[in-house]
Amino acid sequence: MNDLATASKSAQSGGSIQLFYATSVARNRPTVDRADGIYMWDTAGRRYIDACSGPVACNIGHGNPRVLEAMIAQAKKVAYASRALFENRPNIDLADLVTRLAGPGLERAFFVSGGSEANEAAIKLARQYAVTRGETARCKVIAREPGYHGSTLGAVSVVGDPDSERVFGALVRVMPKVPAPFSYRLPPNHDADSYARHCAAELEAVIRREGPETVLAFMMEPVGGLATGALVAPDHYYAAVRQICDRYGVLLIFDEVMSGAGRTGTFLAAEHWPAGRPDLVTLAKGVSAGYTPLGAVLAPAHMVEAVAGAGGFLHGHTYSANPLSCAIGLAVVREMVERDLMRNAARMGVVLRKRLDAIKAKSPIVGDVRGLGLLQAIEIVADKETKAIFPAERQAVYRIIELGIERGLLLYSRRTANGKYGEWLMVCPPLIVTEAEIDEIARLLGQTLAAYEAELRSERALR
Numbered sequence: 001m002n003d004l005a006t007a008s009k010s011a012q013s014g015g016s017i018q019l020f021y022a023t024s025v026a027r028n029r030p031t032v033d034r035a036d037g038i039y040m041w042d043t044a045g046r047r048y049i050d051a052c053s054g055p056v057a058c059n060i061g062h063g064n065p066r067v068l069e070a071m072i073a074q075a076k077k078v079a080y081a082s083r084a085l086f087e088n089r090p091n092i093d094l095a096d097l098v099t100r101l102a103g104p105g106l107e108r109a110f111f112v113s114g115g116s117e118a119n120e121a122a123i124k125l126a127r128q129y130a131v132t133r134g135e136t137a138r139c140k141v142i143a144r145e146p147g148y149h150g151s152t153l154g155a156v157s158v159v160g161d162p163d164s165e166r167v168f169g170a171l172v173r174v175m176p177k178v179p180a181p182f183s184y185r186l187p188p189n190h191d192a193d194s195y196a197r198h199c200a201a202e203l204e205a206v207i208r209r210e211g212p213e214t215v216l217a218f219m220m221e222p223v224g225g226l227a228t229g230a231l232v233a234p235d236h237y238y239a240a241v242r243q244i245c246d247r248y249g250v251l252l253i254f255d256e257v258m259s260g261a262g263r264t265g266t267f268l269a270a271e272h273w274p275a276g277r278p279d280l281v282t283l284a285k286g287v288s289a290g291y292t293p294l295g296a297v298l299a300p301a302h303m304v305e306a307v308a309g310a311g312g313f314l315h316g317h318t319y320s321a322n323p324l325s326c327a328i329g330l331a332v333v334r335e336m337v338e339r340d341l342m343r344n345a346a347r348m349g350v351v352l353r354k355r356l357d358a359i360k361a362k363s364p365i366v367g368d369v370r371g372l373g374l375l376q377a378i379e380i381v382a383d384k385e386t387k388a389i390f391p392a393e394r395q396a397v398y399r400i401i402e403l404g405i406e407r408g409l410l411l412y413s414r415r416t417a418n419g420k421y422g423e424w425l426m427v428c429p430p431l432i433v434t435e436a437e438i439d440e441i442a443r444l445l446g447q448t449l450a451a452y453e454a455e456l457r458s459e460r461a462l463r
Contacts, residue, residue, distance in 0.1 A: 030405065035062030038430050038437055040410070048405070051441045052412035053430050056225070056258050056375065059286035060335050061430040067291050070331035071324070079324045083316070090326035097333055098287070098296060101267040106281060106298040110313070111321045111329070115257035115284035116150025118295035119219070122280045123154065124315045126217045126251045129303050132310040135249075138216040142206055142250075144199075145177040146416040148227035149219060149255050158219055160227065162417050176210055178202045180224070181233040184368040184379060185387050185422055196233050200240035204247075212248040222269040222276075223372050225258035226414035229379060229424030230371030238276025245279075254278040257295070261286030262336050262431055264373035265346030272372065279303075286431075289336075292328040293319075341431040349373035351435050355442035356427060363449050365396075365456075368424075374431060377424040389422055396452070397423045403451045409444040 030042035038061050040048045053059060060067070074090060081088055095109040110125075112118050123141055130138040143149065145160030156164055157172040165174050181199040183192040190198065207215050218241065224231030245252045259269035260283045270278055280303075284295035307313050319325065336342065353369065356378055360366040367381035380396055382388045390396040397413040404411045412426045429441060 028402070037061045037063065038433055046408065048408045048410050049437070049441055049444065050410050050430065051404075051445070052410055052426050052428050053286075054290055055285070055412060056263070056426060056428045057285035058290040059261055059263060059431045060289045060332055060339075060341060061432045062290075064289075064291075064332075064335060066335055067289070067328060067331045071291065071328050074324050074327035077323075080319075080322050082318075083321045088321070088323040088326065090323045090330055091321040094326045094330040094333070097330065097337075098267075098283070099298060101333070101337070102281065102298050103268075103271075105277065105279075105300050107301040108299045108304040110297045110299070111326060112295045112297070112317055113293045113319050113325070114295045115255075115282065116152040116155045116295075117317060118257065118282035118284050118297050119149045119158070119253075119255055120152060120154040121315055122253050122282050122297045122299075123158070123217065123219070125297060125299060125303070125307065125313060126253065126280060128307050128310075128314060129251075130216055132306045135213070137211075137213045138249075140210055140215045141175045141253075142203065142210075142215060142218045143175060143177055144180040144220050144228075146180055146227040146421050147177075147219075147221065148225055148414070148416065150257075162420070176206050178206050180228050180231065181237050182228070182231065182421075183233070183370065193234050193236070196237040197240070199233075200237055200244065203241060204244045207244070207248050207250060212250070215248065215250050217251040217253050217280075218245055219253040219255060221255045221257075221259060222273070222278075223259040223264055223375050226412075226426065227416045229422070230375050230377035230426065230428075232370060232372050235273060238273035242276045242278075251280060252276075252278040253280045253282070255282050257282055257284040258286075259372075259375055261289075261333070262342040262345055263375045263428070265342055265349060266373075267342060269372065269375075287333065288325065288329045289332045291332060292325045294325045294329045336431065339432070344433075345373045345431045348429075348431075348433050348435065348438060349376070351438050352376055352427065352429075352441075355438055356445075359442060359446055359449065362446070363453070365449060365453060371427075374428055374433070376427050378427060379422055379424045381422075389419055392419045397425055399455075400425060400448060400452050404444070404448040407444050407448055407451070409441065409448055411445075411448075 033041050033043045038050050099107050099109050141158050143158040147160035149155045149158050153172050156168045158175050160177050179199050181196040186195050254270050281298040288294035356369040360369050366378050367384050368379040382390045401411050415423050
């Protein structure tokens with residue numbers, strides 16, 4: 001029997017031929033069959049509510065007819081054309097649209113295939129810009145710990161995850177880190193405001209210690225993703241970071257792979273903090289809403305023109321700015337704008353926060369609720385009073401995800417540094433979500449948490 005026949009037989013019999021899974025939740029996963037709106041169905045006909053937009057990507061929901069029509073129309077015209085040989089209209093139109101939405105100072109867009117690529121491209125653009133200015137010593141990118149900026153080796157160098165550094169650090173140049181401004185689990189003698197000031201001061205201290213002339217950029221998520229569970233710092237933190245970067249000539253890069261494209265109620269999360277506006281922004285996930293792999297770097301015209309004048313951007317990928325992905329991204333962003341989904345994200349974010357706060361009030365294992373718009377998370381704790389974390393071997397959030405799947409609820413999480421900084425569940429439905437659907441999410445989430453709490457009680461009773 002040939003390999004293709006073997007694989008087909010294995011799949012038909014229910015056997016798995018996929019060898020690489022990232023988390024323990026992989027076992028006993030259902031096989032997806034179809035999806036529509038914020039719902040998904042498996043091959044057994046069971047329905048699930050997508051309360052996390054996949055990996056916080058499917059911003060406009062599944063099966064959008066206008067996006068599917070744009071996909072087919074572009075594929076019929078030309079699916080691929082190398083940017084080295086052709087310009088293409090979808091690339092031009094998408095760049096015009098996203099830069100217009102991003103606003104002054106971010107007039108240029110470079111399209112890639114995803115978030116890790118976008119973050120690497122932003123770092124390389126920043127470095128090349130420094131070289132064109134004669135600042136060749138600037139090569140260090142400071143990031144936060146914990147923090148997450150992708151899974152490729154270039155991105156790993158700025159990922160603030162001790163476990164990742166332990167495994168992959170020998171392959172890369174690990175960059176300096178500063179503490180993330182947590183608001184829930186804080187060091188002694190700090191509240192959220194004072195700790196945010198401390199974290200900003202640490203950024204300045206690290207720049208000075210490393211040598212300001214060697215520091216290229218500071219990269220951060222304005223609203224945290226999986227590394228910090230929808231962390232939002234006090235407003236003054238963003239202004240302080242901007243001032244520190246300006247003081248030392250350091251570029252400020254916002255990783256909006258998760259928080260951008262309308263998820264927080266504005267096109268860029270950066271819009272919530274005008275005094276902290278970044279020099280570069282990266283996008284992915286929601287900019288194509290799961291319909292195609294796509295990412296983007298947004299940059300100021302003066303930076304791009306300086307690099308172009310020095311010989312051009314020394315970077316690129318086969319699928320950079322490909323017409324099919326750009327046409328799909330264009331349809332997604334147009335749908336978001338024309339259906340006013342950013343405003344819906346802001347409105348429904350308020351509703352979601354109220355429902356999550358109500359769950360927190362009743363649940364003994366929900367210690368915190370945080371986020372902005374439809375990028376929110378609940379922190380899971382063993383003890384609400386002490387904020388104690390469950391032992392790492394319990395893999396608590398992954399068990400809760402399994403219990404959610406059993407009840408038709410899809411959630412998402414990633415235990416940064418194996419839970420060293422806590423663990424949380426992302427609750428981030430598509431931007432098309434209605435209040436009735438949020439009520440359904442809250443009901444199923446309450447049932448899922450209650451099921452986990454019952455398991456804990458049963459274990460204690462058996463001791």
